[in-house]
Amino acid sequence: MSKVHAGGAAVKRKRRYDARARRERAGASRDAAVQAAERRFLNDGYANTTIAAIAEDAGVSVDTIYKSFGGKAGLIRAIRARALLGEGTVAAERRSDALHTRERDPRKIVEGWGMLTTEVAPRAAPILLLVRDAAATDPELRSLLLELDADRLRRMTQNARRLHEAGHLREGLSVARAAEVLWTYSAPELYELLVLRRAMPIREFGRFITEAICAAVLEPAGRMEPSRRARR
Numbered sequence: 065m066s067k068v069h070a071g072g073a074a075v076k077r078k079r080r081y082d083a084r085a086r087r088e089r090a091g092a093s094r095d096a097a098v099q100a101a102e103r104r105f106l107n108d109g110y111a112n113t114t115i116a117a118i119a120e121d122a123g124v125s126v127d128t129i130y131k132s133f134g135g136k137a138g139l140i141r142a143i144r145a146r147a148l149l150g151e152g153t154v155a156a157e158r159r160s161d162a163l164h165t166r167e168r169d170p171r172k173i174v175e176g177w178g179m180l181t182t183e184v185a186p187r188a189a190p191i192l193l194l195v196r197d198a199a200a201t202d203p204e205l206r207s208l209l210l211e212l213d214a215d216r217l218r219r220m221t222q223n224a225r226r227l228h229e230a231g232h233l234r235e236g237l238s239v240a241r242a243a244e245v246l247w248t249y250s251a252p253e254l255y256e257l258l259v260l261r262r263a264m265p266i267r268e269f270g271r272f273i274t275e276a277i278c279a280a281v282l283e284p285a286g287r288m289e290p291s292r293r294a295r296r
Contacts (some may be wrong), residue, residue, distance in 0.1 A: 074222050096122040101139040110198040137208050146278035156180045170232035178274035182266045203276035220246035234283050242281045249273050
């Protein structure tokens with residue numbers, strides 16, 4: 065390799081390294097801002113939290129937060145997105161999707177949802193409940209609340225449709241009605257009532273979700289015959 069070519073390759077490697085380093089720094093700054101925002105919102109409330117305070121806590125500029133998130137509502141979206149990942153290296157939503165492929169027994173699928181709930185609800189519910197409370201007096205948060213509720217219903221409709229397509233839904237239960245049931249049992253308000261207010265242990269809460277959904281949307285065990293399953 066000529067000196068020119070060697071020099072050019074070195075420059076390209078340095079540029080790739082610099083670009084990767086910039087992405088890593090930007091990601092670290094973003095994570096710091098999300099974590100700082102969550103602490104501030106939960107400790108001080110939404111209305112009392114300022115972008116300046118979040119920026120100071122995160123060690124970034126106010127301009128960086130506005131460019132990255134657009135404002136406090138954007139930070140809420142990022143906090144929720146991080147919470148919905150759950151634990152581990154594989155996002156909770158991807159693990160939920162995998163249940164439909166891996167499991168033939170619909171009760172095993174719902175049990176999987178119950179377990180995922182024990183990961184996600186403690187992370188997501190506090191910030192979602194804060195949005196609900198702040199939405200009473202903040203029009204921007206009211207719009208955000210409707211947006212997040214609609215997104216959760218969209219996801220629950222996907223889950224209900226998969227159950228329907230596999231022939232698992234209770235006879236006469238529509239996809240739309242099943243989605244509403246799933247939407248209800250995934251609501252942060254249920255976590256608030258049973259875990260935060262009634263001190264239900266989180267594992268027990270997961271079992272409660274499993275049993276309630278099975279009773280509400282699935283055929284009773286042994287009721288569905290293969291011929292009817294094939295027709296649905």
